[in-house]
Amino acid sequence: MSDRNRAFFSRTALIATAALVFSPLGVLAQSAAAPASSTQSTTSVSKDRWLHVRVISSDAKGETVRVNVPLELAEKVLPAINKNRLHDGKVKIDDAHVNDVDLRALVDAIRTTKDGEFVTVQSNDCDVRVAKQSNHLIVHVLDKQNSKKSEVEVKIPMKVIDALFSAGKDELDLVAALHALSAQGDTELVSVKDHENTVRVWLDSKNVTD
Amino acid sequence: MLLAKAALGLGGTIVLAGAYTMREGVIRVDVDEYRAGGSHVHLWVPAAAVPMVMHFVPSKHMRHASEQAREALPVLHAIVKELKKYPDADFLEVVDRDQHVRMRMRGGKLQVDVDAPDQKVHVLCPLSAIEDVTSQLEEHARGA
Numbered sequence: 001m002s003d004r005n006r007a008f009f010s011r012t013a014l015i016a017t018a019a020l021v022f023s024p025l026g027v028l029a030q031s032a033a034a035p036a037s038s039t040q041s042t043t044s045v046s047k048d049r050w051l052h053v054r055v056i057s058s059d060a061k062g063e064t065v066r067v068n069v070p071l072e073l074a075e076k077v078l079p080a081i082n083k084n085r086l087h088d089g090k091v092k093i094d095d096a097h098v099n100d101v102d103l104r105a106l107v108d109a110i111r112t113t114k115d116g117e118f119v120t121v122q123s124n125d126c127d128v129r130v131a132k133q134s135n136h137l138i139v140h141v142l143d144k145q146n147s148k149k150s151e152v153e154v155k156i157p158m159k160v161i162d163a164l165f166s167a168g169k170d171e172l173d174l175v176a177a178l179h180a181l182s183a184q185g186d187t188e189l190v191s192v193k194d195h196e197n198t199v200r201v202w203l204d205s206k207n208v209t210d
Numbered sequence: 211m212l213l214a215k216a217a218l219g220l221g222g223t224i225v226l227a228g229a230y231t232m233r234e235g236v237i238r239v240d241v242d243e244y245r246a247g248g249s250h251v252h253l254w255v256p257a258a259a260v261p262m263v264m265h266f267v268p269s270k271h272m273r274h275a276s277e278q279a280r281e282a283l284p285v286l287h288a289i290v291k292e293l294k295k296y297p298d299a300d301f302l303e304v305v306d307r308d309q310h311v312r313m314r315m316r317g318g319k320l321q322v323d324v325d326a327p328d329q330k331v332h333v334l335c336p337l338s339a340i341e342d343v344t345s346q347l348e349e350h351a352r353g354a
Contacts, residue, residue, distance in 0.1 A: 048295075063306040068299065073292040080288040083281070207299040 048072055049182040050207055056198045068207060071182040078175050089175030090167050107165045110137065111158060137161060143194075150194030157184050234258045235319060238334040245328055257339035264346050276351035283348050290341045293320065 051074070053067040079089040093103075110118070110132060119130035127142040139154040163180035167173035181203060190201035234257040241251040264272070276283075293315060302313040310325040320340065324331040 057306075061306045061308075063304070066300070066303040068301055070292070070296060070299075073289070073296070076292050077285060077288045080284040207296065 047205065048207070049184075049203055049205060051181070052200070052202050052204065054198075054200045057196060058198075059196050070207070071178050071203075075175050075178045075182070078178070086174075089173065091172045091174060093170055093172060104165055104169075107161055111162060132158070135159070148195035151192070153191045155187070155189060157181070157187070160184070230258065232256055232258070234338045235336040236334075237336065237339055238332070240330070240332040242330045243328065244330075248329070257336040257342075260339045261342040261346065264343065269350070272347070272350040276347045279347055280351055283344060283351060286340070286344050287348065290337050290344060293337055294318070 049071040051069045051071055053065070053069075055063070055065040057063040075089075078086075082088070085092040113132060115132050115134065117129065117131045119128060121128040125143070125145045127140070127144070129138070129140040131138045131140075135158045137154075137156050137158060139152070141152040143150040143152075157180070160177050160180045163176035164172050164174070166176050184203060186202075186204040188200065188202040190199065192199040237253075237255045237257050237260070239251060239253040239255075241249060243249050279286075296315050297318040298315055300312070300314040302311070304311040308327050310323070312321070312323045314321050316334075318338075319334050319336050321335075322331070322333040
């Protein structure tokens with residue numbers, strides 16, 4: 001082997017060895033860089049809308065459930081589920097009638113009605129209030145039947161309800177509703193409080209619960 | 211001199227193979243059952259090895275698995291695709307006096323932890339590994 005070739009092979013071997021030795025470092029560097037890129041991703045997804053569910057039980061077991069779902073994820077995954085009544089992100093309902101109530105007609109009526117109180121019941125057992133207020137449908141129930149009161153408050157943007165009923169007849173469009181929900185600001189959708197449990201469903205831009 | 215070259219070649223190959231194998235991270239499964247005869251499983255598998263190993267699975271078994279998973283595959287595919295956008299996020303947490311269940315993403319890996327008095331289960335799986343498995347099952351489902 002000539003000196004020139006020997007030098008060439010030596011250099012090649014040196015470069016190859018250096019590359020091999022440093023390649024794991026490259027992998028490590030990528031791993032080390034991962035948190036940084038994760039932070040970037042977290043920041044980039046911070047504009048995303050998250051649906052949070054929190055259930056706190058104050059019974060002996062003291063159970064707490066926290067669920068955080070990105071709305072975009074739900075929007076993309078729901079259409080992939082085709083099972084029973086759920087197809088393409090839509091749920092089939094029977095003739096849009098529930099206990100002989102035409103839901104679609106009811107929604108149409110509420111949509112076209114001005115803000116106001118639709119139902120107000122006040123009794124010794126419970127208080128019920130159904131109202132449309134600032135483009136939100138509000139349902140408030142206070143159960144006073146036993147000594148331990150329970151309270152339910154549901155506040156759904158009208159745009160979400162519209163989107164939910166925007167599919168064809170006898171269908172609820174869940175994906176459209178989620179999409180409409182993602183356009184809303186931070187808001188509490190459901191709140192249930194009784195002597196044992198507290199349930200909260202809300203929407204914000206954080207990917208962790210408090 | 212010849213021995214040195216051989217050692218260099220072998221060493222280099224091992225380092226390269228190691229780097230290639232570990233590039234996608236490790237699938238980690240830890241199961242500890244605290245009862246008489248309970249099992250203790252601790253498994254570390256390079257994620258990059260999963261698609262390679264799947265190529266050696268007999269076609270009839272892959273087809274069977276694809277058929278079994280046919281309904282779930284599109285959902286799994288969509289979930290994995292979307293989860294990639296959330297490399298660090300907590301999705302589910304259930305805590306009570308005795309148990310703690312958690313499902314979250316950490317550094318692009320899906321992490322499931324179950325801590326109960328009678329058992330502990332910890333699973334850490336890079337999304338790329340789930341994606342590889344899903345893709346291969348989908349390919350076999352199409353071919354079936």
